[in-house]
Amino acid sequence: MARTPAHEMFDRDPASKAAGMELLDAGNGQATVRMAVTADMVNGHAITHGGYVFMVADTAFACACNSRGPVTVAAGADVAFLRSTRAGDVLTAYARERVVQGRSGIYDVTVTCEDGVVAEFRGRSRTIGAA
Amino acid sequence: MARTPAHEMFDRDPASKAAGMELLDAGNGQATVRMAVTADMVNGHAITHGGYVFMVADTAFACACNSRGPVTVAAGADVAFLRSTRAGDVLTAYARERVVQGRSGIYDVTVTCEDGVVAEFRGRSRTIGAA
Amino acid sequence: MARTPAHEMFDRDPASKAAGMELLDAGNGQATVRMAVTADMVNGHAITHGGYVFMVADTAFACACNSRGPVTVAAGADVAFLRSTRAGDVLTAYARERVVQGRSGIYDVTVTCEDGVVAEFRGRSRTIGAA
Amino acid sequence: MARTPAHEMFDRDPASKAAGMELLDAGNGQATVRMAVTADMVNGHAITHGGYVFMVADTAFACACNSRGPVTVAAGADVAFLRSTRAGDVLTAYARERVVQGRSGIYDVTVTCEDGVVAEFRGRSRTIGAA
Numbered sequence: 001m002a003r004t005p006a007h008e009m010f011d012r013d014p015a016s017k018a019a020g021m022e023l024l025d026a027g028n029g030q031a032t033v034r035m036a037v038t039a040d041m042v043n044g045h046a047i048t049h050g051g052y053v054f055m056v057a058d059t060a061f062a063c064a065c066n067s068r069g070p071v072t073v074a075a076g077a078d079v080a081f082l083r084s085t086r087a088g089d090v091l092t093a094y095a096r097e098r099v100v101q102g103r104s105g106i107y108d109v110t111v112t113c114e115d116g117v118v119a120e121f122r123g124r125s126r127t128i129g130a131a
Numbered sequence: 132m133a134r135t136p137a138h139e140m141f142d143r144d145p146a147s148k149a150a151g152m153e154l155l156d157a158g159n160g161q162a163t164v165r166m167a168v169t170a171d172m173v174n175g176h177a178i179t180h181g182g183y184v185f186m187v188a189d190t191a192f193a194c195a196c197n198s199r200g201p202v203t204v205a206a207g208a209d210v211a212f213l214r215s216t217r218a219g220d221v222l223t224a225y226a227r228e229r230v231v232q233g234r235s236g237i238y239d240v241t242v243t244c245e246d247g248v249v250a251e252f253r254g255r256s257r258t259i260g261a262a
Numbered sequence: 263m264a265r266t267p268a269h270e271m272f273d274r275d276p277a278s279k280a281a282g283m284e285l286l287d288a289g290n291g292q293a294t295v296r297m298a299v300t301a302d303m304v305n306g307h308a309i310t311h312g313g314y315v316f317m318v319a320d321t322a323f324a325c326a327c328n329s330r331g332p333v334t335v336a337a338g339a340d341v342a343f344l345r346s347t348r349a350g351d352v353l354t355a356y357a358r359e360r361v362v363q364g365r366s367g368i369y370d371v372t373v374t375c376e377d378g379v380v381a382e383f384r385g386r387s388r389t390i391g392a393a
Numbered sequence: 394m395a396r397t398p399a400h401e402m403f404d405r406d407p408a409s410k411a412a413g414m415e416l417l418d419a420g421n422g423q424a425t426v427r428m429a430v431t432a433d434m435v436n437g438h439a440i441t442h443g444g445y446v447f448m449v450a451d452t453a454f455a456c457a458c459n460s461r462g463p464v465t466v467a468a469g470a471d472v473a474f475l476r477s478t479r480a481g482d483v484l485t486a487y488a489r490e491r492v493v494q495g496r497s498g499i500y501d502v503t504v505t506c507e508d509g510v511v512a513e514f515r516g517r518s519r520t521i522g523a524a
Contacts, residue, residue: 015171015173
């Protein structure tokens with residue numbers, strides 16, 4: 001697997017590392033990130049806190065939109081929570097570019113657990129650095 | 132400050148506790164949550180990971196929509212990131228109900244750091260339990 | 263009522279005029295627009311087409327974000343549909359600025375019909391012209 | 394092309410008809426709708442009003458989510474405007490189901506004009522009738 005700017009960025013990302021994320025793949029506007037849900041990631045309903053579902057999607061989004069080079073940041077995102085998960089479950093977030101127009105981009109991220117879709121995330125990116 | 136179902140829920144929320152959040156206030160469809168950004172919460176650009184900005188907003192949203200009683204969960208949310216923050220900054224998320232119609236609700240959460248707005252979050256809730 | 267750049271813009275807006283909209287008020291980052299639902303604005307379920315609910319909100323949003331001067335366009339929006347309406351109903355969209363940060367802004371628009379909330383719209387603006 | 398419940402619904406939709414829309418295709422959770430932008434569909438910046446861009450996407454969304462049978466309505470949607478169009482341009486909205494979970498669904502709609510992407514729309518559906 002070729003290293004990309006996304007790999008460099010992930011390697012110096014304390015938050016994703018502390019959450020136990022692994023970058024499985026990145027390149028060509030796509031990225032896949034995996035995270036196991038720990039006992040410290042569940043909320044008061046005993047299901048995975050939405051913040052952690054969002055976080056694994058957001059890391060995959062960041063890796064996808066930085067997989068080619070110029071520095072790109074998240075301007076915003078929408079997430080739909082479709083199925084709850086629990087401690088011990090493993091989440092996989094697969095991000096891919098939908099469209100880039102000028103400095104703005106739209107990326108779709110699907111978070112799954114085994115065969116089911118846990119969440120659909122749509123990220124809005126903004127390129128701030130030079131190509 | 133009167134205790135509400137939101138306080139009970141927050142007390143048994145390991146994710147929010149592990150992130151160092153404090154529930155400052157909850158009641159009448161509103162809630163305020165505070166979180167200090169630690170060195171483990173920044174991303175590969177050395178700014179607070181979007182997942183943690185979302186998480187403090189999402190906890191405040193959950194406390195606001197459970198402040199009155201029936202069990203309510205997040206169906207989804209949109210977040211706009213307006214200003215970046217860094218390790219050592221303290222984020223405050225203030226959530227309030229905008230409208231509830233049947234089992235669906237819309238809640239607005241503003242995340243600030245000192246005087247500046249860090250993010251605007253809009254949560255979509257779904258009531259699943261009896262009143 | 264003082265005229266603003268929003269009034270000039272509304273006066274040369276054929277789409278809003280053709281839909282029978284009236285600009286009731288604009289200024290200081292706020293605007294109110296009214297539209298009666300006609301028989302040509304309902305969909306195959308005999309309720310107001312979501313496109314027209316969005317349109318009255320979007321016009322109010324545009325008037326609010328152009329009420330002060332520099333040319334501002336819509337980068338995107340989220341809408342939640344809360345209650346259906348029918349031909350003969352009158353919709354009122356009230357838009358107000360939530361936050362402006364650099365060239366980006368967030369505006370909230372509430373669409374009502376009599377006492378009920380029909381939709382909540384959140385617009386994302388981008389300033390493109392000089393101040 | 395086999396007729397579906399979406400075709401029946403489109404045939405009795407005055408709003409889409411009045412806007413000159415054509416349903417090119419519907420079935421299996423997908424639909425394609427075409428609309429020419431008229432002089433009455435532009436806004437005060439002389440570009441297609443966001444309400445009409447949303448409307449063609451929303452009609453395609455409704456046709457996609459009603460292409461299989463049970464009555465489904467729009468709970469909400471997010472739209473990102475990527476490129477402006479003008480009177481005389483022809484917009485094509487292609488909608489497809491991303492995921493359905495219980496009574497909730499997520500549909501993606503891409504609005505194009507010739508080769509360019511005009512808008513990306515993500516609709517949230519809610520099934521209300523029996524299958």
